[in-house]
Structures are given as C-alpha cells and as structure tokens.
Amino acid sequence: MCAARSILLMSSSRLHGSNYLEHARGQLEELFRAKNVKTVLFVPYALPDHDKYTQLVRDALQPWGFKVEGLHTKPNHSLALTQAQAIFVGGGNTFVLLSKLYELQLIDLIRQLVLERGITYVGSSAGTNVATRSIHTTNDMPVAQPPTFDALNLVPFNINPHYLDAELNSQHKGETRDERLAEFVAYHKLPVLGLREGTSLSVQGDCAKLLGCRNAKLFKA
Amino acid sequence: MCAARSILLMSSSRLHGSNYLEHARGQLEELFRAKNVKTVLFVPYALPDHDKYTQLVRDALQPWGFKVEGLHTKPNHSLALTQAQAIFVGGGNTFVLLSKLYELQLIDLIRQLVLERGITYVGSSAGTNVATRSIHTTNDMPVAQPPTFDALNLVPFNINPHYLDAELNSQHKGETRDERLAEFVAYHKLPVLGLREGTSLSVQGDCAKLLGCRNAKLFKA
Numbered sequence: 415m416c417a418a419r420s421i422l423l424m425s426s427s428r429l430h431g432s433n434y435l436e437h438a439r440g441q442l443e444e445l446f447r448a449k450n451v452k453t454v455l456f457v458p459y460a461l462p463d464h465d466k467y468t469q470l471v472r473d474a475l476q477p478w479g480f481k482v483e484g485l486h487t488k489p490n491h492s493l494a495l496t497q498a499q500a501i502f503v504g505g506g507n508t509f510v511l512l513s514k515l516y517e518l519q520l521i522d523l524i525r526q527l528v529l530e531r532g533i534t535y536v537g538s539s540a541g542t543n544v545a546t547r548s549i550h551t552t553n554d555m556p557v558a559q560p561p562t563f564d565a566l567n568l569v570p571f572n573i574n575p576h577y578l579d580a581e582l583n584s585q586h587k588g589e590t591r592d593e594r595l596a597e598f599v600a601y602h603k604l605p606v607l608g609l610r611e612g613t614s615l616s617v618q619g620d621c622a623k624l625l626g627c628r629n630a631k632l633f634k635a
Numbered sequence: 636m637c638a639a640r641s642i643l644l645m646s647s648s649r650l651h652g653s654n655y656l657e658h659a660r661g662q663l664e665e666l667f668r669a670k671n672v673k674t675v676l677f678v679p680y681a682l683p684d685h686d687k688y689t690q691l692v693r694d695a696l697q698p699w700g701f702k703v704e705g706l707h708t709k710p711n712h713s714l715a716l717t718q719a720q721a722i723f724v725g726g727g728n729t730f731v732l733l734s735k736l737y738e739l740q741l742i743d744l745i746r747q748l749v750l751e752r753g754i755t756y757v758g759s760s761a762g763t764n765v766a767t768r769s770i771h772t773t774n775d776m777p778v779a780q781p782p783t784f785d786a787l788n789l790v791p792f793n794i795n796p797h798y799l800d801a802e803l804n805s806q807h808k809g810e811t812r813d814e815r816l817a818e819f820v821a822y823h824k825l826p827v828l829g830l831r832e833g834t835s836l837s838v839q840g841d842c843a844k845l846l847g848c849r850n851a852k853l854f855k856a
Binding site for chain 2: 430510559578589602
C-alpha cells in the first residue's frame with residue numbers, strides 16, 4: 415500500500431512523427447495540474463550535456479505552462495529535491511544515470527520523497543528504468559558500472575521501455591527483444607512489463623493504468 | 636608483445652541461411668589444424684542448458700573431425716582447462732557468462748593459459764565479448780551482475796559483436812547501435828571494433844586479421 419505515490423513512467427520521450435514529449439502532453443498536463451505542479455525539477459544525468467538537455471525539456475514544457483529547473487545547477491541536490499513539486503528523470507544511458515544517482519547518494523532520498531511525501535515522479539526511457547525495482551531490463555549498453563543494478567523501486571517490478579515486437583523477416587542473428595526478456599524472466603523468476611513507444615504507465619497510489627493508444631506486453635515466469 | 640596468443644573471435648555463431656558455425660568452418664578448421672587441435676573444451680555458461688548447448692557444438696564440430704567436451708561435466712574445471720588443447724566459449728548472455736567465470740574463479744587462469752601457454756581460444760558473440768578488455772560493449776540485457784565488467788583482456792580493446800548499421804527508415808526511437816557505441820567511446824575514450832555477423836577477428840601472436848566477406852567498423856575518440 416502506498417497512497418502517496420504519483421508516478422508517470424513513459425516508454426520514450428519521442429514518438430515517430432512528433433516533437434520531444436509532444437505525444438505525452440495530455441498525460442503530463444493532467445498529472446501536473448492534478449498535483450498543482452508549476453515547476454519541474456529535471457534530472458539530466460543520463461546524457462552528457464546537462465545544460466543542453468535541460469533546455470530541451472524547458473523548450474517542451476514551458477509553452478505548456480510549466481517551469482523547468484536543472485538539478486545539476488543546484489548547489490544542494492538533496493535540498494532541491496526535497497523542495498521540488500515534481501521530479502522528471504530524462505532518458506539516455508540507464509547505467510550512466512543510475513551510477514550518478516548512487517554517486518550523489520540520491521537513491522534513498524528520491525524513494526522516500528516519492529513513496530512517503532508524494533512528490534510527483536515522471537520518467538522516460540532510462541528515467542523509467544531507474545524508477546523500477548532494477549535496471550536488469552534496460553536496452554542500453556553498459557558503458558558505466560553502478561555499484562548495484564537495484565534501482566529506486568518506486569514500483570515493485572521491472573519495465574522494458576521502447577519495447578518492440580520481433581521483426582519477422584529479419585536476417586539478423588542477435589537476440590530479439592522477446593528472447594532477451596525471456597532470459598531475464600528465466601534468471602530472476604520475476605515479471606517485466608514491455609512498454610511500447612508512445613505509451614506510459616501511470617501509478618497513482620496503488621492503482622496502475624496504461625496510457626496511450628497501444629497495448630503493453632507482460633512477461634512472467 | 637604476446638607471441639603465444641592464438642585467438643579466433645567470431646561476431647556470431649550463426650549467419651542467416653546457414654547452419655550453426657557453418658559460415659566459420661574454414662576459419663575453425665584452419666586454426667585447429669595449425670595448432671594440431673583434436674579436442675575442443677566447450678564453455679557453455681552463457682546459455683541455461685549446458686548439456687544441450689554442448690551437444691549443439693558437438694553436432695557441428697564432430698563431423699569436421701573435432702571432439703567436443705563440456706567444461707561443466709569436468710569435476711575439476713581448472714585441471715580440465717589446463718589440459719585443454721583449445722577452449723571454445725559460446726554465445727548467449729554476456730552478463731551471465733562473465734558472472735559464472737568469476738564465480739568459478741576462472742578468469743585469471745584462462746587469461747594465463749591463452750597469453751602465456753598459447754592455448755587456442757575461440758569465442759562467438761558473448762564468448763567474444765568476454766575475451767576483450769571488458770563487456771561494456773555487449774548488446775545483451777544485464778540480467779546478471781558480475782562483480783566487475785572487466786573481462787579476460789586477451790585483446791586490449793573492446794568488440795561489439797553482431798554489429799549492424801542503423802536502419803535508415805526505422806520509426807523506432809530507441810538508440811541505434813552507432814549511438815550506443817558513441818556513448819561508450821565518449822565515456823571511456825577507448826576504441827571499439829564493430830564486428831559484423833559472418834566475420835571474425837583472428838589474432839595470432841601480435842597480428843590481428845579480419846576474416847569473412849564484410850568489413851568491420853572501428854569507433855574511436
């Protein structure tokens with residue numbers, strides 16, 4: 415039971431044919447307005463250029479009426495998070511992102527703020543991966559090594575963002591996404607939700623709801 | 636300088652339209668005959684069913700005149716490796732494979748046998764990843780967590796197996812392989828060789844040679 419929880423986990427920040435975050439505008443507006451969010455604290459660590467990344471998010475959200483600040487510009491990260499109305503953790507490399515959150519010792523704090531204080535959490539792609547129980551089901555290349563693959567555990571299961579079905583006519587012999595997720599399920603005996611691009615998982619309190627116009631795929635033992 | 640080294644690193648064990656290992660038959664026969672290898676010790680840990688995996692390799696290599704034994708069937712792994720004429724490390728999940736090699740404490744022994752005693756090493760896919768300096772450039776899902784991403788370091792650089800060019804007309808918004816490898820290069824400032832399916836890197840002593848009918852792609856800072 416977690417009555418305070420208010421989370422939106424996007425598969426991706428972009429959808430083919432639309433601008434950055436545009437496909438999720440309705441989802442974000444509804445969430446932020448319900449929680450009276452005026453300013454979003456952006457966590458840019460999954461990509462190398464934090465200023466540029468924060469500006470990208472600002473350019474998307476500001477016209478919709480939301481102010482965006484970069485966590486990396488704050489002298490005291492913990493204080494900034496504690497005072498935030500909403501946290502948005504952007505995509506990029508999941509291993510780099512989780513490593514940085516551990517390095518800055520922000521994991522326990524963010525978990526506590528979201529689960530106990532009800533601070534709104536929005537994630538996309540890598541930001542969705544780190545919100546789940548672990549990053550074992552990321553698609554990213556392991557360019558950095560975090561101390562553990564355990565993540566924020568804001569939801570007690572795994573998500574595979576950018577989930578896509580196997581191409582039937584592919585001549586490539588690398589594993590398909592389904593084969594990779596089956597490896598995870600066989601190894602951990604735990605479920606994982608394949609979240610297609612353009613869709614999001616909204617979790618308000620203990621009620622989870624799939625948003626967007628495509629279905630998701632649940633893999634379990 | 637490493638005069639003893641005799642290594643064949645395959646991008647993949649399968650190529651579209653041909654049977655398991657068939658595309659590399661000439662490469663394997665030439666290598667094994669040059670080194671008078673009659674029996675190959677197979678390391679099956681990258682896939683869950685070790686017996687079945689070893690039989691797959693046996694079915695491929697035996698008709699060509701090479702006996703195959705599974706490392707997992709040996710009561711003393713270190714002794715079996717020390718007495719081996721050639722080691723073949725098969726593909727599957729790179730994280731699972733490297734975790735198992737660390738768990739069995741075989742990393743230092745295999746490195747020593749290959750670099751100092753000249754035991755022939757053959758790897759494909761995950762078996763190629765673990766032969767390089769680290770597994771930071773695997774395509775696999777991180778379903779297991781090894782104590783470190785550092786690997787056998789039989790060659791002092793990284794390889795990306797199953798390398799493939801970006802699909803120009805893709806509507807998928809997940810990163811392309813080139814974007815992922817650029818992330819690695821930006822993070823580590825180290826080179827990585829993208830090895831296309833159907834090709835292999837042969838390293839005899841200090842001489843490396845690309846085998847197969849396609850070129851490779853080198854990414855560097």
